[in-house]
Every structure is written in C-alpha cells, then in structure tokens.
Amino acid sequence: MATPTGVGTEELRRANLRAILQTVHTHGPTTRAALTKQLGLNRSTIGALTGELQSLGLVSEETAAVGGRSGRPSHLVVPREDNVVVAVDVGVDRIAVALVGLGGGVLDRRDRTHHRGEHDVDHVVDAVAQMIDEVLGDASGRRFLGVGAAVPGAVRAGDGLVRFAPNLGWVDAPFTDLLAKRLGRPVSTGNDANLGVLAEHVRGSAVGFSDVAYLSASVGIGGGFLTGGRPLTGASGYAGEVGHLQVDSTGPECRCGAVGCWETKVGENVLLRSAGRLPGGGPPAVAEVIAAACAGDDRAARAVAEVADWCGVGIRAVVNVFNPEIVVLGGCLAQVWRAAEDLVDEALSRSTMMSPREDVVIRAAALEDDAPLIGAAELAFGPVLDHPQAVPQAG
Amino acid sequence: MATPTGVGTEELRRANLRAILQTVHTHGPTTRAALTKQLGLNRSTIGALTGELQSLGLVSEETAAVGGRSGRPSHLVVPREDNVVVAVDVGVDRIAVALVGLGGGVLDRRDRTHHRGEHDVDHVVDAVAQMIDEVLGDASGRRFLGVGAAVPGAVRAGDGLVRFAPNLGWVDAPFTDLLAKRLGRPVSTGNDANLGVLAEHVRGSAVGFSDVAYLSASVGIGGGFLTGGRPLTGASGYAGEVGHLQVDSTGPECRCGAVGCWETKVGENVLLRSAGRLPGGGPPAVAEVIAAACAGDDRAARAVAEVADWCGVGIRAVVNVFNPEIVVLGGCLAQVWRAAEDLVDEALSRSTMMSPREDVVIRAAALEDDAPLIGAAELAFGPVLDHPQAVPQAG
Numbered sequence: 001m002a003t004p005t006g007v008g009t010e011e012l013r014r015a016n017l018r019a020i021l022q023t024v025h026t027h028g029p030t031t032r033a034a035l036t037k038q039l040g041l042n043r044s045t046i047g048a049l050t051g052e053l054q055s056l057g058l059v060s061e062e063t064a065a066v067g068g069r070s071g072r073p074s075h076l077v078v079p080r081e082d083n084v085v086v087a088v089d090v091g092v093d094r095i096a097v098a099l100v101g102l103g104g105g106v107l108d109r110r111d112r113t114h115h116r117g118e119h120d121v122d123h124v125v126d127a128v129a130q131m132i133d134e135v136l137g138d139a140s141g142r143r144f145l146g147v148g149a150a151v152p153g154a155v156r157a158g159d160g161l162v163r164f165a166p167n168l169g170w171v172d173a174p175f176t177d178l179l180a181k182r183l184g185r186p187v188s189t190g191n192d193a194n195l196g197v198l199a200e201h202v203r204g205s206a207v208g209f210s211d212v213a214y215l216s217a218s219v220g221i222g223g224g225f226l227t228g229g230r231p232l233t234g235a236s237g238y239a240g241e242v243g244h245l246q247v248d249s250t251g252p253e254c255r256c257g258a259v260g261c262w263e264t265k266v267g268e269n270v271l272l273r274s275a276g277r278l279p280g281g282g283p284p285a286v287a288e289v290i291a292a293a294c295a296g297d298d299r300a301a302r303a304v305a306e307v308a309d310w311c312g313v314g315i316r317a318v319v320n321v322f323n324p325e326i327v328v329l330g331g332c333l334a335q336v337w338r339a340a341e342d343l344v345d346e347a348l349s350r351s352t353m354m355s356p357r358e359d360v361v362i363r364a365a366a367l368e369d370d371a372p373l374i375g376a377a378e379l380a381f382g383p384v385l386d387h388p389q390a391v392p393q394a395g
Numbered sequence: 396m397a398t399p400t401g402v403g404t405e406e407l408r409r410a411n412l413r414a415i416l417q418t419v420h421t422h423g424p425t426t427r428a429a430l431t432k433q434l435g436l437n438r439s440t441i442g443a444l445t446g447e448l449q450s451l452g453l454v455s456e457e458t459a460a461v462g463g464r465s466g467r468p469s470h471l472v473v474p475r476e477d478n479v480v481v482a483v484d485v486g487v488d489r490i491a492v493a494l495v496g497l498g499g500g501v502l503d504r505r506d507r508t509h510h511r512g513e514h515d516v517d518h519v520v521d522a523v524a525q526m527i528d529e530v531l532g533d534a535s536g537r538r539f540l541g542v543g544a545a546v547p548g549a550v551r552a553g554d555g556l557v558r559f560a561p562n563l564g565w566v567d568a569p570f571t572d573l574l575a576k577r578l579g580r581p582v583s584t585g586n587d588a589n590l591g592v593l594a595e596h597v598r599g600s601a602v603g604f605s606d607v608a609y610l611s612a613s614v615g616i617g618g619g620f621l622t623g624g625r626p627l628t629g630a631s632g633y634a635g636e637v638g639h640l641q642v643d644s645t646g647p648e649c650r651c652g653a654v655g656c657w658e659t660k661v662g663e664n665v666l667l668r669s670a671g672r673l674p675g676g677g678p679p680a681v682a683e684v685i686a687a688a689c690a691g692d693d694r695a696a697r698a699v700a701e702v703a704d705w706c707g708v709g710i711r712a713v714v715n716v717f718n719p720e721i722v723v724l725g726g727c728l729a730q731v732w733r734a735a736e737d738l739v740d741e742a743l744s745r746s747t748m749m750s751p752r753e754d755v756v757i758r759a760a761a762l763e764d765d766a767p768l769i770g771a772a773e774l775a776f777g778p779v780l781d782h783p784q785a786v787p788q789a790g
Binding site (some may be wrong): 210 | 404623628629640642643646653708716718730745
C-alpha cells in the first residue's frame, strides 16, 4: 500500500467541490436535490458548495420547476460552457482541433488531413497552432482553461515528450514543448488510446463500467485501460502497448524491432495487403474490402477472416490479463468486429480456461474516431475538475 | 471516473485511524512524533486517534526514551500481535499454514507436502483445517481476526469460488465455502500471485514501488499486479493471467485449450523435460539442471538458455503492457533469472521500441516462496486495517 497520509477538513471541502463539479460536467445540469441525494451530503452543505462554484464562475444556478409532492422549484446547477479548453488529436492521416466547453459540448472544430511527408514535428506544430487560432478566434468572453492533445505514441508522463510514435516517425519529439512555446500556454499531451478510454468511459460506450479495455487499430494498435475506475498509466505513462504483444513467433518483423507483434497481424494495411489492395486509404478502404467480402470476393473474405482471427487472439490476451467488464473497439477493430463478430468470437473462445470471456461485454466505440479528441478535452479539464478552487480568476 | 460521492467527517476519522494502523502494521512500532510528521496531522489529533486504537485493543503505547534536543520521551505506538490471523497457502506440492500477528510477525507455522492424487478439494480442506487447529491450539488470549488463503488459480471475487486451478485439477471448487463451514468462520481466498504481489509490496522486494509486476512460475505461471499502488483485480478477480499470453502460434497445446501460451515455454517441467530429466521434483530439480548447465552439461545449458529466452519474451510483454517500475520474479523465473540474467535481458531488449525497459528494475522475490502465504495474512488483516472501529470486541 502507498504510505498513508492524513486527511484534513480543507481536503474534504475540496473533495466535495470536485464531486459536484465532476457530476455536472459529466452528466449535465443537475438539481441541488439530486446532488444532495447522490453525494450523501445535507442540503445546506450542497448549497454552500454550489455557491462557491458559482462565485468561481464554474457553474450557474437556474430555477427549475420540478415535479414531486411539494411542487417546490429546485435549483438547477449548470456547468458554464464559457469555461473552454482546446482539444487536439494528431492522427496519422488527419489533425482535429476542437473548442470544448465545460460540460463537454463541442463549440467549434476544425479537421485537416495530413499525410506521410507532413509529419515533421515543426510542421505539425504549425498546423495545430493555426487551427487553434481559428477555433479560439471567437473565444472572447470565454475563460480559456488549457490545451489537451492526443498523439499515437508513448508519451512521457512528466513533461509530455513523445518518446516514440512510429507511425508519425517521431522519436523523442518535443511536440508538447514546441506547441506550448508557440501558444504561450501550457499543453498536456497523452497517448491517444489512454485518452480514448477516458472519453469512452465519461461519454461513450463504457459509461458506468470500472474495468475497461479500449483497443483501437488504424495503422498500429493503441490500448487504453481503466482498472478499478482509474486510468492505467504505468510508471512513466507508457502502459497499454498491447499492439506489441508477441502473438506469432514466426511472424513478420515489427517496426518496434521485435517479431510477430499483434499489430503486424491486425490493422488497416495488414487487411488491405492481404486482400490484394494497396496499403493506405484508411477506414474507407477497409470498408471497401469488407463490402467486397460480403459480396462474394473470396480473397477479401479470406483477408477479413484472417484478420478477424488475429483480432480474437489479441482480444483474448487482453481479456485474460485484465479481466475487463467491457472491451471497447475502435477503428479497424470495430470495423472487423461488426463484419465478422462470429469469427472474432471463435478465436476469443478458443481457450477453454476459466474464461473471463463469459462475462465480458464487447462493443464498438460510441465516439468512433473522436474518442481521443474528446479524451484530450477531458485531459485539459483535469486540473480544474481536480481542484476547482485553483481555477484562474480574471484580473 | 466513478460516480463521485461526498466525504463526511466520520469517514475522515476512519481514514486517519486506518492510516495510523496501516503504518504500524507495515513499518512496526512508530513514535507518535513520527506519526504526526508522516500523516501531517497535529499532535492532539494523533493522540486522540492512537487512544482510540488502544481502546480497540489494536495497539499499545510504550514510553520510549528518544534522542533529540528536548530529550522528552515520546510515546511509541506498537501493533498488538495478540490480534492474529491464519494464513494458508495451497500449493501444488505443499500446503503451508501460519499464525500471523498484527504487525506481520509469523508466530507459528506448519508445512505439509501433498501431491497429485491428494488434490481432491475435500482432502485439502481436511488437511488445512487440521493444520489450522494445530497453529490455533495455543491461541488462547488472542483475538482471532480471520483466515486468508492463497490458491494457484482464478478465484471469483464475490464468494471465493475457485473457478479454475488447473494444476490442482480444480474447476468450480467450493474450497472457500467448505473450509469456512468446517471452521465455523469466514474465509477469504485469493489468487496466489495476486497475494504474492501484495506481500512483496508490503514486506518484500517491491516496498516503496507503486507499479509492480509479480511473476512467479512453478508448474504454471502466476501474475499479480499493482497499478498506481492498487491491486489489479479486474471485474471478477481473475486479472493477471499472463501465463496464457500466446507467445508462439506454432507452440504446444496448453491445458487451457489454447496454443503456445507463455507457460508452455517456461516453468519447472518445461525446463526439466528440455534438459532430458523427468518432470516433477520442483525447485530442487530445477536447481540441479542449472548447476549441471554451469558445470558444462550442454543439454542442460541449452535448456536453460531456451527457457531464459522465453522468460525474456514474456517479461517484455508484461513490461510493454504495464510499464511497471519493478518486476519481481518468483519460483522458477527467479532461478532462471539468477542463472542467466544476460540471456533473459537479451530477449527483453530485443524490441527497440520506446522501451519502458530502460527504467524498470528486475528483482527476485525477497519473500521467495512465502510471498503468497504472507499475502494471505495481509488479505485476512484487510478488513480490520480498512475499518479498525469494526474490529470484533470481546463479548
């Protein structure tokens, strides 16, 4: 166990402020009566706490006519979406930037495609900064709380250095520092799958689940995990690299230097090549192969079946290691799962062990390709959700 | 995030009582002055809290002459080891039962070998109950807090049903219920590796680390994990089954029904067979092969090298998935690591990815084969450590 520390009353107050703010940020406008019930605190305490959040400019209170026996109106506590963050998702094929308000609403957004040859980190920082200027253009009168960014790679927890993002060709790329200097503001960067699982947990397929595996494949495979309701980060923020589990000792060499990694068997380009197509083309090209398989194209069907089998092998590993309540699939994994659930399931069930399989739910990501972007917004909201009293005040 | 709940002052008091009791249970007798400093609470609060623990019969206070400028004696808060639990470790080759006092001291212990043919669950329950009677024989004047048991299998969190313990031949074995009925007391049962990591964290090689992987091999491989300081259990208590990661798609069939699982490549009997010995014989037989390899026996050397390589492959998977600060090796894995660290390391470093390898510490288990037993004692102490005020009081 961690070294235990004592708890004082100030921390208790902060914990309660945090609980209220997280509730309205996640679930939307909530009556004081509902907060009283949900948090198990008395009415006057809730009133004092929501009053403090109001004076911090984080919530407003509206009078709502509610039903019930007394017919008394109840105060509705509403997250103020003029508290904004910028979320960035640097993918392999596109960059997305969104302006997101407290409560999770996307107020504005830009998307831009980019390709190999445009992945130079300075070039990416330029593009992102320009897109941020665009979405912030109309942000006067709003309180800007921060920038969160998702990248498809291993991100060092302490300083956001991107240690290794093979599909961008980045090694020790100072993306976070460069963007922060360019903007004159701090930037928080996380692994796209770690942010994806967060988003799916807060607003997607995994709401209400505490043990969640999020697996998303495009070119590589990203894995993000919640265990006991908390993000799995590992010692330095690199946890979740399930794409590099060795599943085939005879299998092809991987970009990582090892042999037979799961992501050499599953992914957009693996499927495309195996179906006799050129690599590249992303989700639409994968959809075309799946359509061809359904229409009777034997080679496409064999490719889908083979990838589906390897999907099952990898998901089985994840289920055996994490015993999750739910596995949320994104990208190419979701496409293959939808097309060939029975084949994935067959591989998944091949082990007759005690099989945590029997209870696990498997679903496609509700936020689809936006999960990392929405997760990046949650990352940027993190500090204020964790410590509402420390929100920057005007003047 | 989990649904936030409010925190009241009663919970705060409980948290502080818990912090003090855990501190003295883990670290031994501690002065009030040190507790004041460590927990960040004031002296009178600490005095009131230790007074309450004293009246609950969980600690005693002794006057200790301590140094320092004032020369004033400080109160030493001592865990009372007349609060006892019984710890049980059901291995494949032996059963161990220990009487353990608050503070972690082993007051008495029994070991008994058992073998295939003696693994019938009723037979095991009989043997364990008899051994418990023996260690409890002299327990008059002691307060008996509970029984914790470790088994090499998947244990359902809710009721302790042993879903699958292949090396005991158990499927859905009601070990926990049978033992509880026999003793007339509740029994808590956990997976041996999950309890092993707990023990190594509290009293072994992993003290002070928050992200810990404990990997222990005998016949099979057990994996137990701490992530962010907390045990990884998964949804139903089955998490950590890294022995069934597929590492070789061509590899032999595993008892679990799948092919090429890590534990078909590593383990006592794998090494023994590969070295031309008969399976069985446990750690001494493994030690004999290692000694022969060192003495120039080619076949033994090749067997050790091959197993060492597969050790590295599996440990690499664990490092990539969990990004632990430390990997603690038990059983046959510790033996092979000690004998052929360079070979394990070579396989481990084969991936040139961002390599969380660079920061990870690898150590043999300090508690050696007793880690699950010590962890079972911690399991049994869990309820009183979590809620000291609920400790049973004499009629």
